[in-house]
Amino acid sequence: MPSPVNISLNTFLSAAESASSDSRTVKISGNTAKAVWYHTFQSTNRETMTQFINSIAKEYGQDVANIASRKLQRELASSKPLTAGLVKSTMTEVQKHCHKQLARDLFLIGMDAETGMASTQTGFSVTFEKGCRSIEDSIGELSPDTREALKKEVYQQFTSAFKSVEIHSCSQEEMENFIQSSSILGKLSELKKDGVLNLPGRADDKVSLVLTLAQNGISTAQGFVLQKLADIRSHFPDGPLSMSQIWQGCFHSELPAISGDREAMEEAFKSNVAQSIGVPDFPGARNSCLNLTSVMPLASVAQFASGQLKTITLDHFFVPPTVSFSPWSSKTGVEALKADFHRVFVSMPYPKSMGLPSYKVVPYIRTGSNNAVEIGIKTESSKREELAEKIQQEVLAECRNNQKQADSVLHLCTQAALAPFFGLGVGLFAGGGEAPFRHLIVNEHYASWTSISREENGDMTVMIKTPDDDPGVVEHIGKFSSTITVHPDGSCEYTDFSLQLTDPQQ
Numbered sequence: 001m002p003s004p005v006n007i008s009l010n011t012f013l014s015a016a017e018s019a020s021s022d023s024r025t026v027k028i029s030g031n032t033a034k035a036v037w038y039h040t041f042q043s044t045n046r047e048t049m050t051q052f053i054n055s056i057a058k059e060y061g062q063d064v065a066n067i068a069s070r071k072l073q074r075e076l077a078s079s080k081p082l083t084a085g086l087v088k089s090t091m092t093e094v095q096k097h098c099h100k101q102l103a104r105d106l107f108l109i110g111m112d113a114e115t116g117m118a119s120t121q122t123g124f125s126v127t128f129e130k131g132c133r134s135i136e137d138s139i140g141e142l143s144p145d146t147r148e149a150l151k152k153e154v155y156q157q158f159t160s161a162f163k164s165v166e167i168h169s170c171s172q173e174e175m176e177n178f179i180q181s182s183s184i185l186g187k188l189s190e191l192k193k194d195g196v197l198n199l200p201g202r203a204d205d206k207v208s209l210v211l212t213l214a215q216n217g218i219s220t221a222q223g224f225v226l227q228k229l230a231d232i233r234s235h236f237p238d239g240p241l242s243m244s245q246i247w248q249g250c251f252h253s254e255l256p257a258i259s260g261d262r263e264a265m266e267e268a269f270k271s272n273v274a275q276s277i278g279v280p281d282f283p284g285a286r287n288s289c290l291n292l293t294s295v296m297p298l299a300s301v302a303q304f305a306s307g308q309l310k311t312i313t314l315d316h317f318f319v320p321p322t323v324s325f326s327p328w329s330s331k332t333g334v335e336a337l338k339a340d341f342h343r344v345f346v347s348m349p350y351p352k353s354m355g356l357p358s359y360k361v362v363p364y365i366r367t368g369s370n371n372a373v374e375i376g377i378k379t380e381s382s383k384r385e386e387l388a389e390k391i392q393q394e395v396l397a398e399c400r401n402n403q404k405q406a407d408s409v410l411h412l413c414t415q416a417a418l419a420p421f422f423g424l425g426v427g428l429f430a431g432g433g434e435a436p437f438r439h440l441i442v443n444e445h446y447a448s449w450t451s452i453s454r455e456e457n458g459d460m461t462v463m464i465k466t467p468d469d470d471p472g473v474v475e476h477i478g479k480f481s482s483t484i485t486v487h488p489d490g491s492c493e494y495t496d497f498s499l500q501l502t503d504p505q506q
Contacts, residue, residue, distance in 0.1 A: 007033055009055040012087055022085030026052075035084055042079035049075060049082050056094060063163055067097045070165075100170035104162055107175050114172055127176045128154055131185040138192050140203035153211055154183045184214050187222070194294040195318025196223040205229055208241060213269075216243050217262025223294030224273045225250060251276065279305045282437035282504055284430075291428050295321070304438065304501075312499040321428075323484055323492035324420055325411040333410025338388040340414035341365070342379040345447045348467065350476050351502075359477075361467045365413050367394035367452040376447070398454050404490040409452060409460050412484055412492070415444040417464045421480075421499070422446060429499070438501045439478035441466065460486040461495075478502045 011033045015026045019035035026033055027040050028048050040048075049072060057065035069076070071093050075086065106112070110123035120126065128151055136142060142150070158179060161167050167178055179185060188210055191197040197206055209225050209232075225232075225246060232241060232249030247255040251272045258264040270290060277298065279289045285305065292301045296316050303309035314320050328336035347358035364372035373391055392410060399406040421427050423444045430443070451463045465481035468474050483496035 007031065007051050007055055009052075009059045012052050012055060013091065016084040016087035019084035022083060022088065024084045025081040026084055026087055027081070040081050045079045045081045046076075049079075052082055052087070052090075056090075060094060060098060063101065064094055064097050066163070067093055067165070100162075100167075103170040103172075104167075104175070107170075107172070112172065122172055122176065124155070124158070124175075124179070125151075127179045128185070131180050131189070135185070135188050135192060135197075135207070136203065138198050139206060142207060143204050146204045146207055150184065150207060150211060153214065154179060154185055157183045184211060187214070187219075191222060191226070191294055193319075193322055194223065196226050196294045198318070199226060199229075201226075201229045201233075205233070205241065209246060212241065212243050212246060217265045218269050219266065221270060221273045221290040221293050223292075224276070224290070224298065227293065227298050277302050277305055280437070280504060285437040285504070288429055288437065291430070295428060307438070307501075307504045310501055312497075312501065314494060314497045320494045321420055321497070323412075323494060325408075325416045326419060326426075328411065328414055328416060333407035333413075334388060334392045336414045336416070337391060337410050338384065341375040341388065341391075342377060342381075342384050343415070343445050344376045345445050346376040346378055348447050348473055348477055350473075354476065359470065359473050361447045363447050363449060363467075365391055365450045365452070367391065368398045368454065370394050372449075395452060398452060399460060400454075400458075402488055405460060405486055405488050408486045408490045408492055409462055412462045412464070412486070413450055413452075417450070417462070417482065417484070418446060418448065419444040421482075437504050439480075439499070441478065441480055455485075458488045462486060474500065476502060 007028065012026060015033040015035045019026070020037075024035040024037060025040050026035050026048065027044055028051055033048070033051075053065050053068050053072070056068045068090050071090050072082075072086065074080075075082070107122070108124045110119065110125055111117060112119040112122055132142070132147060132150065158167075158175075161178060161182070162170070166182075167174055180189070188197065188207065191210065206226060206229065209229065210222050213219075213222055213225060228250045232246060235249050236245045241249075244255040247253070253272075256265070256268050258268065270286065273290060273293070274286045277289055277293075279285050289301055289305050292304060295318060296304075297318075300309060300316050304312070309316075325336070328339065331339065344363045346363060347360050349358045350356040362374050363376045364374050366372040373387055373394075375387070379387065391413065392406075395409050395413075396403070396406045399409065415423070418441075419427060421429050422441045424430050427444065429439070429441070446466065448464050448466055453461050455461055462484045463481065464484075466477075466479055468479050468481075479498070479500035481496070481498050482494060484492050485495045486492050
């Protein structure tokens with residue numbers, strides 16, 4: 001049996017460099033590689049491509065070789081030849097990834113990825129500690145064992161994200177943001193912001209519950225389990241809680257024998273949560289209700305599901321929702337306004353079962369005593385710049401030239417005001433892409449009226465509401481209004497909120 005060919009990466013690079021053009025085919029010839037001009041067989045192409053990737057793995061490691069495999073995926077699948085140009089472009093990707101891998105490795109050992117110097121301000125451990133302390137400030141100190149388990153999970157999520165190229169550039173900022181926002185630390189921060197993580201219970205128990213759910217592939221409705229903590233502990237008072245114990249405490253049944261199938265586990269979990277709350281089998285009902293388990297008591301969520309809860313106010317939330325400028329937080333207020341105000345709907349649909357045409361409306365923004373500025377998808381492109389500038393000047397004048405305050409007000413004239421509640425995929429009351437079952441505010445571009453006024457203490461009040469001048473519309477579509485106070489320093493808070501709900505849609 002002939003010994004396996006083991007060709008160095010340098011041999012491939014030399015062959016590509018010596019080729020008269022990038023279209024020349026690089027093939028294996030004995031124990032070396034050379035560039036040729038003639039046709040090569042598919043079997044030869046496959047062997048050459050495989051050897052090229054193997055040589056990268058030997059030189060740079062398997063993670064980098066996987067990047068090369070993705071780069072050459074189409075050629076590998078179709079057994080096309082390895083050309084000199086492909087060798088060069090693949091090596092460009094390899095070099096980029098090597099730089100990223102170096103930045104990652106420096107970050108993991110506590111060095112500044114930008115300078116290569118030891119740092120007490122950044123790095124994996126420093127970033128983790130900052131995020132962990134922020135959680136502990138709200139729920140209490142974690143035990144060393146829980147801290148270590150949490151850190152291990154964040155580490156595994158971080159390295160997995162790197163391998164799957166979810167961390168694109170490996171800049172210092174991107175790696176820090178991943179740990180703080182996209183890892184399980186980010187999920188705990190969200191639950192803290194929602195208020196459910198701050199409910200009574202031991203800090204170790206609450207973090208361990210979320211950690212165990214994540215390790216079993218469950219990424220939604222953690223609020224349900226956190227609210228069930230007392231019930232779980234009444235059945236299992238001592239020691240760490242296993243997934244089996246969590247399941248039994250929540251649903252009073254045995255854990256399904258699907259622990260190896262993460263998708264099946266999450267689906268079974270969501271189905272059991274929906275059954276426990278009494279979610280009807282309407283489109284959009286399950287996702288809407290699961291979202292709410294993190295922000296309001298389960299009794300209120302059950303009333304929402306059954307149709308008994310007619311109006312939701314700030315009092316129904318554990319804590320008032322947080323004002324966000326997403327998805328335009330990286331833009332200035334006027335930039336966000338210019339990108340968004342012409343995307344507001346100008347109709348409000350009745351339920352299909354009623355067979356009525358949509359109710360037409362003119363959305364607007366009114367500042368102080370000025371006339372309302374009409375906005376919406378009918379806004380002519382030639383007038384958008386002019387109208388945005390007009391709104392900006394009126395807002396700035398109402399804010400007494402306080403640019404920081406005006407910037408926040410302008411942000412709230414965009415979809416940012418509705419996105420936390422009705423944004424597809426992110427909104428509390430969104431149906432996960434399906435029609436909501438308790439109201440027909442379909443997404444963050446829904447028709448709305450915005451009124452802006454100045455208070456005696458210097459605060460600005462921004463009220464956003466759905467048109468409510470037709471009782472028939474309110475009866476069949478529901479009604480939404482929110483009032484946001486913008487302080488002189490630009491900070492914002494919800495000071496009023498009302499969502500008048502329709503009956504569940506049939």
